[in-house]
């Protein structure tokens with residue numbers, strides 16, 4: 001079939017396409033193998049086999065209810081109490097979906113930021129140091145250094161450095177979300193999971209969060225759920241498109257947005273949701 005027929009690839013178009021990440025060229029920070037999530041009898045996610053490259057940003061996109069948050073939350077065992085998660089989640093050679101894994105310890109390596117900023121009703125300083133102290137870091141100089149470094153990494157330091165003992169609840173929504181990101185990076189995780197971190201924010205705060213994530217990817221592997229396709233296109237290296245509890249297409253972001261291989265992805269990125 002010729003490229004000019006308007007029906008290019010129609011006869012060979014796959015129903016799903018998951019790129020094969022070459023592990024000799026791309027370091028894989030986290031991978032899932034045959035992940036399935038059930039809420040009671042309802043199979044909300046299936047066939048999720050994805051590899052996430054280290055120091056890259058991967059976006060998870062798809063319509064409401066397609067399973068993006070279910071997938072993301074499974075990656076640091078947030079679904080344990082509400083769902084049955086089957087399959088493997090491999091991190092540094094360990095299946096972190098195994099019951100034997102210490103979830104508390106694992107979350108030091110795989111941090112999570114939620115949609116709504118959720119700072120503690122404590123000072124900015126204490127928001128950052130709280131979990132560190134719980135993990136046994138008591139040295140004041142070490143704590144002060146972590147506060148400064150993580151606030152700088154989250155691009156909030158300049159705005160709050162003279163007000164570290166002010167209540168975090170007095171910050172704007174966008175500042176609170178950057179504080180929550182600082183709180184997560186203060187634990188020095190490898191992987192940062194973010195569930196629509198900018199959806200409740202204005203465009204300027206959103207842009208600051210995006211800049212922050214682009215800075216952070218030098219040190220962290222980032223996986224982000226977003227409904228904002230421009231955002232996915234702007235910040236992510238890879239994109240996974242979810243539909244009805246399945247990953248339909250996973251590829252480099254520029255390919256997903258310019259030359260997707262699956263018709264459903266073409267329809268979604270073009271705004272034809274019918």
Ligand SMILES: Nc1ncnc2c1ncn2[C@@H]1O[C@H](COP(=O)(O)OP(=O)(O)OP(=O)(O)O)[C@@H](O)[C@H]1O
Nearest residue numbers: 039044062063064065066067068069070071082242
């Ligand atoms: N705690 C829960 N209990 C029961 N069913 C759930 C629960 N959380 C999600 N589901 C169901 O699982 C499916 C996938 O939901 P999920 O929240 O993962 O989708 P999503 O793509 O993240 O949607 P959104 O973009 O609206 O957040 C939906 O059918 C949803 O109703």
